[in-house]
Amino acid sequence: MPHESVAVTSTRGSAPGPAGFALGRDASLLRAAARGDVAAFEALYREHVGGVYGLCLRLTRQREAAEDCTQETFVAAWRSLGDFAGRSSLSTWLHRIAVNQVLSRQAGLAARLERLVSDTAAEQMPERPANDLTPPLDLERAVEQLPDGARHVLVLVGIYGYSHDEAAEALGIATGTCRAHLFRARRLLGEHMGLAEELS
Amino acid sequence: MRDKPETPRSSETETAPSGALERRLARLPRELAPARDLWPEIEARLDGRRTRWRIGLGLAAGIAAVAILGVIGLQLSQRAPREVTTLAHASTSTNTAEHAITDGRTNTDPYAATRAAREAAYLRTQAAVEQSYEQELAHLPKATQVRLRQDLAIIRNARADIRRALDAAPENPLLQQLFADTWQQEMDFYSSIASTNNPAGVRWPM
Numbered sequence: 001m002p003h004e005s006v007a008v009t010s011t012r013g014s015a016p017g018p019a020g021f022a023l024g025r026d027a028s029l030l031r032a033a034a035r036g037d038v039a040a041f042e043a044l045y046r047e048h049v050g051g052v053y054g055l056c057l058r059l060t061r062q063r064e065a066a067e068d069c070t071q072e073t074f075v076a077a078w079r080s081l082g083d084f085a086g087r088s089s090l091s092t093w094l095h096r097i098a099v100n101q102v103l104s105r106q107a108g109l110a111a112r113l114e115r116l117v118s119d120t121a122a123e124q125m126p127e128r129p130a131n132d133l134t135p136p137l138d139l140e141r142a143v144e145q146l147p148d149g150a151r152h153v154l155v156l157v158g159i160y161g162y163s164h165d166e167a168a169e170a171l172g173i174a175t176g177t178c179r180a181h182l183f184r185a186r187r188l189l190g191e192h193m194g195l196a197e198e199l200s
Numbered sequence: 201m202r203d204k205p206e207t208p209r210s211s212e213t214e215t216a217p218s219g220a221l222e223r224r225l226a227r228l229p230r231e232l233a234p235a236r237d238l239w240p241e242i243e244a245r246l247d248g249r250r251t252r253w254r255i256g257l258g259l260a261a262g263i264a265a266v267a268i269l270g271v272i273g274l275q276l277s278q279r280a281p282r283e284v285t286t287l288a289h290a291s292t293s294t295n296t297a298e299h300a301i302t303d304g305r306t307n308t309d310p311y312a313a314t315r316a317a318r319e320a321a322y323l324r325t326q327a328a329v330e331q332s333y334e335q336e337l338a339h340l341p342k343a344t345q346v347r348l349r350q351d352l353a354i355i356r357n358a359r360a361d362i363r364r365a366l367d368a369a370p371e372n373p374l375l376q377q378l379f380a381d382t383w384q385q386e387m388d389f390y391s392s393i394a395s396t397n398n399p400a401g402v403r404w405p406m
Contacts, residue, residue: 034341038246045239050231057232067234074242082340139224158225189221 026090034081041081044090045074051091052098058155059102061144069101076101095160099170106148142192150185153178158185312370315379322383329390348389355385 032040057066156167359382
């Protein structure tokens with residue numbers, strides 16, 4: 001399937017946004033939702049859908065897949081509200097579920113084939129010649145074209161600000177592998193976008 | 201994963217020196233708007249889960265009502281033949297056919313053995329899942345536990361009502377079906393609790 005461009009339409013301004021709602025702000029809605037109050041859960045959904053969808057879209061690169069994963073994330077969250085201990089912010093908890101949903105989806109055979117094609121295409125992207133005067137690729141588009149492993153790490157670490165340990169745990173990889181993926185992502189992005197200084 | 205910081209820090213502190221790429225990544229919006237409203241489909245699935253409870257409770261209440269009406273109707277229908285029989289006996293003591301019908305209805309229950317075997321199987325299943333049900337229930341908030349216990353009591357009360365009705369009319373296929381349905385409802389109830397506590401795909405610590 002062809003990849004769809006990441007629509008850069010922020011729901012709440014540009015980055016860096018707030019780190020997610022503090023639990024205190026969400027606490028009453030969470031309590032009500034845990035009691036089965038769908039309206040309260042919708043309010044939580046409205047507040048957090050942008051972050052969850054943004055993460056899913058960058059991880060999957062496909063609008064439809066991102067929509068599915070976002071929906072699965074909130075349905076799973078609804079079913080687990082009673083177990084949410086509040087040790088992290090709600091947005092972080094939702095991100096965890098979202099990553100799981102994306103990885104589960106990508107474990108399917110069709111998704112693996114799609115990734116194989118996209119990884120090959122990404123590796124084959126030509127470097128920009130030194131005398132190339134065309135405008136550099138849009139960063140979002142360039143991130144989108146990264147291979148899965150490198151992109152996953154770049155999104156979690158570079159955009160969403162998680163540590164290597166956290167990203168590695170989320171993705172089910174070793175921390176060293178996570179660092180290697182990020183290095184590769186930075187190299188590919190630098191090459192594709194003409195940011196040679198990033199390689200230094 | 202700990203809470204996400206205000207700005208990406210890992211790429212600044214753990215890997216390469218901060219550069220143009222990191223700055224540009226940090227400026228990317230973390231929140232993107234989906235092209236369509238995803239809530240209606242999510243809500244439909246939430247309603248499905250909640251509605252399942254409501255349907256179950258509604259069905260249980262309906263079964264109880266049917267059972268009660270069945271018992272009342274049965275008692276009325278049995279009273280009338282007995283009165284007829286009494287009159288018939290009074291008029292003629294040689295009406296053996298009516299004796300046979302009356303005796304067959306009141307003194308034997310050809311379905312008793314089958315029903316007892318089926319009930320024993322249900323009880324074994326119930327015993328097998330009830331312990332895990334109690335463990336699952338313990339993970340839920342107290343208020344939810346109370347509500348769920350009430351829900352289960354409704355189902356069980358409905359079954360008890362139907363059981364009494366079956367004692368009076370063991371051959372009634374509707375009551376037999378309703379009786380089996382209440383067992384299925386109880387099993388569904390246990391399954392719902394289990395799936396609520398362990399949704400598919402959520403493997404992170406909560």
